[in-house]
Amino acid sequence: MMLEVKDLSVCYGSKKILDGLSFSVKEGQWLMIAGPNGAGKSTAINAIAGGVSYTGKILFEGEDIRRKKPAQLARCIGVLTQSHPVSYSFSVEEVVALGRYSHSTGFLSRRMEGKERADAVDAALNLTGMAERRRQSILTLSGGELQRTFLAQVFAQDPRLLLLDEPTNHLDLIYQKQVFGLIRDWLKTPGRAVISVIHDLSLARAYGTEILLMDHGTALAYGTAGEVLTPARLQEVYQMDVYGWMREMLSQWN
Amino acid sequence: MKSQKERFSTAEYVLFAAVTAAVLCFCVCVGSVTIPLKETVSIIRQALYARIGMLLGAPASLPEGTAASIILSVRLPRVLCVAATGASLSLAGAAMQGLLKNPLADGSTLGVSSGAALGAVTAIAFGITFPGLPFAGTMTAAVLSALVSLLIILGLAYKLDRSLSTNTIILIGMVFSMFVSSLMNIVITFAADKVQQITFWTMGSLQGKGYTEALILFGALAVFGGILFFHARELNAFAIGEDNARHIGVNVRRVRLVLLIAVSGLIGICVSVGGVIGFVGLVAPHILRMITGPNHRRLLPASAFGGATFLMLADLAARMLLRPRELNIGIVTSLAGAAVFLVVFWRAGRGK
Numbered sequence: 001m002m003l004e005v006k007d008l009s010v011c012y013g014s015k016k017i018l019d020g021l022s023f024s025v026k027e028g029q030w031l032m033i034a035g036p037n038g039a040g041k042s043t044a045i046n047a048i049a050g051g052v053s054y055t056g057k058i059l060f061e062g063e064d065i066r067r068k069k070p071a072q073l074a075r076c077i078g079v080l081t082q083s084h085p086v087s088y089s090f091s092v093e094e095v096v097a098l099g100r101y102s103h104s105t106g107f108l109s110r111r112m113e114g115k116e117r118a119d120a121v122d123a124a125l126n127l128t129g130m131a132e133r134r135r136q137s138i139l140t141l142s143g144g145e146l147q148r149t150f151l152a153q154v155f156a157q158d159p160r161l162l163l164l165d166e167p168t169n170h171l172d173l174i175y176q177k178q179v180f181g182l183i184r185d186w187l188k189t190p191g192r193a194v195i196s197v198i199h200d201l202s203l204a205r206a207y208g209t210e211i212l213l214m215d216h217g218t219a220l221a222y223g224t225a226g227e228v229l230t231p232a233r234l235q236e237v238y239q240m241d242v243y244g245w246m247r248e249m250l251s252q253w254n
Numbered sequence: 255m256k257s258q259k260e261r262f263s264t265a266e267y268v269l270f271a272a273v274t275a276a277v278l279c280f281c282v283c284v285g286s287v288t289i290p291l292k293e294t295v296s297i298i299r300q301a302l303y304a305r306i307g308m309l310l311g312a313p314a315s316l317p318e319g320t321a322a323s324i325i326l327s328v329r330l331p332r333v334l335c336v337a338a339t340g341a342s343l344s345l346a347g348a349a350m351q352g353l354l355k356n357p358l359a360d361g362s363t364l365g366v367s368s369g370a371a372l373g374a375v376t377a378i379a380f381g382i383t384f385p386g387l388p389f390a391g392t393m394t395a396a397v398l399s400a401l402v403s404l405l406i407i408l409g410l411a412y413k414l415d416r417s418l419s420t421n422t423i424i425l426i427g428m429v430f431s432m433f434v435s436s437l438m439n440i441v442i443t444f445a446a447d448k449v450q451q452i453t454f455w456t457m458g459s460l461q462g463k464g465y466t467e468a469l470i471l472f473g474a475l476a477v478f479g480g481i482l483f484f485h486a487r488e489l490n491a492f493a494i495g496e497d498n499a500r501h502i503g504v505n506v507r508r509v510r511l512v513l514l515i516a517v518s519g520l521i522g523i524c525v526s527v528g529g530v531i532g533f534v535g536l537v538a539p540h541i542l543r544m545i546t547g548p549n550h551r552r553l554l555p556a557s558a559f560g561g562a563t564f565l566m567l568a569d570l571a572a573r574m575l576l577r578p579r580e581l582n583i584g585i586v587t588s589l590a591g592a593a594v595f596l597v598v599f600w601r602a603g604r605g606k
Binding site: 050088099105 | 355487495502504505
């Protein structure tokens with residue numbers, strides 16, 4: 001088991017955002033976390049990424065993530081967020097190179113990592129199609145290019161588990177397809193897994209291997225798309241006929 | 255297209271150092287009595303040889319005469335203090351702008367300098383000193399209160415606005431500055447006999463400073479500036495975004511604390527020697543970022559040299575503009591700083 005989340009609870013003040021959430025992820029899986037707004041999906045991701053204090057246990061390959069140093073954790077778990085408010089004109093390459101931070105934190109290791117680092121950065125830039133823009137300022141990029149820059153950063157970071165928080169929320173269709181394709185290819189290497197928070201149930205169905213449906217800070221259902229996304233359950237969670245609506249929309253395309 | 259080298263090259267170091275040294279010589283030569291460059295250099299060289307000779311036990315005499323005494327006991331120590339203060343404040347500003355991802359952050363805009371001055375003033379008013387170390391009392395008080403000010407300002411900012419937006423921090427800094435200035439007035443009412451000495455801290459000047467102060471300032475610059483240089487990569491990560499920094503594995507809490515301590519050390523010691531000299535950390539890094547780009551491995555060394563140069567020229571202006579009267583250096587930097595502040599604010603506003 002790569003990641004085990006046990007009885008995870010998070011409170012903001014007196015408000016309980018997560019209430020005893022448990023699930024796990026194996027190598028090769030792409031877990032899609034779906035659910036209505038306010039279900040606690042992003043908070044769950046943030047807790048695994050070490051950005052929220054919580055009660056309960058999060059184990060990476062059996063070891064409590066709170067016992068890992070930040071750099072150790074970053075070599076295991078990488079994060080891609082939905083937006084990147086940037087304010088200084090760093091180049092694409094500088095942003096991507098920072099992905100190697102956790103592989104060379106000390107003064108000595110920084111010198112030794114030189115070649116390996118350059119290779120990892122080049123590979124990530126090529127993979128995401130950002131190689132020809134490597135010297136461009138990030139302030140001049142479009143939303144899609146910026147997202148691919150940070151995707152390249154997390155590829156250069158080379159984690160085992162990738163957390164995505166609505167990675168294509170602000171992107172048009174072509175970038176959505178590109179980003180999901182790139183992540184699917186990344187997942188083909190053994191020993192890797194992906195968890196993403198997602199609103200779009202069609203995307204969740206198309207790319208996810210497992211689906212976790214959340215509501216009110218806890219897990220409602222877990223399993224394959226067919227098991228989890230049943231008409232009755234979606235009716236209960238979203239208070240509407242999701243299947244009917246999807247069919248109606250698709251019928252317009254013929 | 256801007257150059258994208260990772261580091262500050264040797265050639266760039268030489269170039270920046272040469273410009274700084276040239277400005278230093280110029281500032282030592284020019285004054286109420288202008289002494290020719292050749293004479294100035296020869297006096298400084300003689301004095302250096304004499305000092306080295308004394309250290310080695312050989313009999314040697316310091317150069318004498320009016321010119322020599324003006325240069326060696328008045329101008330040179332003052333200009334050295336100015337250079338060290340400029341470099342320190344500029345580095346502190348560049349580091350805060352990176353750490354907070356806010357191009358307007360600076361000791362003066364955030365109220366950290368005023369906080370440090372309050373500490374220094376309190377130490378003077380209540381006579382807090384360490385026996386045998388005449389500066390240590392005010393210095394320690396200034397550094398500690400700079401750190402406490404930073405922690406208060408950031409604590410408030412995080413509570414009010416997790417994203418640390420530019421405007422929130424600047425507003426909190428303003429409110430904090432006003433709060434501190436009222437505290438300062440309370441302290442002054444308790445120490446009416448030291449008003450003269452205390453007003454100095456709020457204005458800022460390096461008039462009449464000696465070699466001891468210069469040594470202390472350069473020492474602080476080496477130690478705390480060194481800490482900042484060593485964290486250039488982490489500063490880059492913070493400048494891209496604090497969440498991103500955490501995701502790539504930066505120990506955000508520890509690094510932030512270390513950087514805040516270094517920044518407080520630089521600002522506190524500068525304030526305890528020269529009082530509040532505002533906007534240096536805003537003006538110099540802003541101009542240099544246009545040349546070197548935002549990468550702190552290049553920006554930090556450039557800011558150190560640039561800040562020294564900027565403050566030496568500001569000090570020269572303070573000495574020369576209204577001759578024979580002398581302006582406070584803080585007045586000159588604030589004039590320049592207000593203009594740059596508006597430019598940065600204008601650009602930041604338009605970018606969104």
